[in-house]
Amino acid sequence: MIPLSYYLILSAILFCLGVAGFIIKTDVITVFISIELMLNGVNLSFVAFSHFLRDIGGNIFVFFVMVVAAAEAAVGLAIIIAVYRNRTTLNVDKMNLLKL
């Protein structure tokens, strides 16, 4: 049987890849997908804990995370389209009307 720590390490790697992508990438869509990767890393942790604790709560949590991720994607893509209409670019480095 695969030990719990393997799942947790994989989940941490996925999460960190998401964080790295969020920080490094300049395309809005890629940044958005990086966030989804972070959420899926978390989901893996939940499922692994749920299995090893023999508690259904973690699995249920994953369903809610997926629902929220879908809602966030819907709103996010709508906002991205609105930005594109105004700016005709999706490069994060060019999002500098408001000085960061």
Next chain:
Amino acid sequence: MIHIPFVFYLRILPEIVLTAFGMLIMLVEGPARAGNRGKATGRLALTGAVAGFLSCFVQARYPGTAFNDMFRVDAFSVFFHLLITAATVAVVLLAMDYLPAQGMERGEIYALLLFGTVGMGFMVGSVELIMIFLSLEISSIATYVLAGSRRDSAYSTEAALKYLLLGSFATAFFLYGIAMTYGATGTTHIDLIAAAPGVAQALHGVHGLVLLGAGLMFIGLGFKVSAAPFQIWTPDVYEGAPAPVTAFMSAGPKAAAFAIFLRIFYGALSASGNTWFWMVWVAAILSMTIGNIAALRQQNLKRMLAYSSIAHAGYVLVAFAALGKQGIAAVMFYLAAYVAMNIGAFAVIAHFSYRDERYVELRDYAGLGFKFPGASACLTLFLLSLIGIPLTGGFLGKLFIFRAALDAHLIGLTVVAVINSAIAAFYYLRVMVYLYMRTPDREIEKPLPSGTFAVALGACAAAVLWLGIFPDRMLEFATRSANALLFHIGR
């Protein structure tokens, strides 16, 4: 067939009322716009927000838990319900003045304000991490859309994009923290986490998982309350979003995020308090200092208030670090005062901003004190309260925070907070200098007089003065709420 007692519905009555009105607005929005009666949705939203506020009193009569122990009505949740719905009433009044003047009167903005409030209501009442996460997202997603509600403006949509990306980024951290806590304790219920053996062991450094969870949740919530070093989105989003939305964001979601902050850290993780205390300590000092120093050099009033809101999050964290009942009560009192004075200040900015928010620079306020004596006097009152001048709510809020911090022997933190209050006085006073002592170098167009604006402004001013002169009832309520929060973990 699961039997659901009727009293459960009474316990979430404010949320039911607000959801019903939100959906009703979406339904009548089409016919109202086609019939050129855009004002109807505004009135409906106002009715809904007031009904939501009043139904909090019904809710308060039925303390207890609802829906499988996921939602709890106690003094703590009622306090925040009243605060949040009152803030929404003020913001809806403000929007009824602002939106027609800007030519962007659209029903969905009102509906989203109500839906966001529903999320915040569930946030402050939930005692189950799944519910807390879901309601945090309900409120956040509504606010992302609101930030971009000026769809044809590159500034507003950019603000929405930045808010969405950094907000979801923070959510992922919060969620990872929940996962770690779940793994360490095997439950997602606040009371059960508090009772789990792993949490107490974290005190002795045995259980790293709980600490990791606490740290990650702190990052996620730090983003939501715009505490440094996670404040980076705040100035941009506050500047780009339409002014009433900024007022909304700086009041409701912030108060609700602090409520779940209290619920999770004082409710679930209180046994490992000595270890997460230092995170709060560092964040408090950074937030106050970064917020106030950056605010000194801002010319845009919305941006200045954004930095000031970072600094105020820092003051609240000072009381948070006091780790006790007095600290919790100080947090809650300060949030009440902060909501009133901040919405009031943004109300004035929204009113004077004119079409496309043309006039939000400091120089546009030169000489306004004599042209618009009423609104300027109110703005002065709110700024004085933000500084912390006696007779205002802001003063007593700060006083309670410093007292709680001193009682907890946080001398260093209190000294930094006092120095910061002195620095902050400079940039607030500068606005008053412009209002009353400068002559304008360009004329600004007169905003239309508006009844709803006057009501919103009067209510905020009255609340600031009431909290500053008769604080007893609010303080007593806050202390009772702090007791309710600590009761369930047996402290």
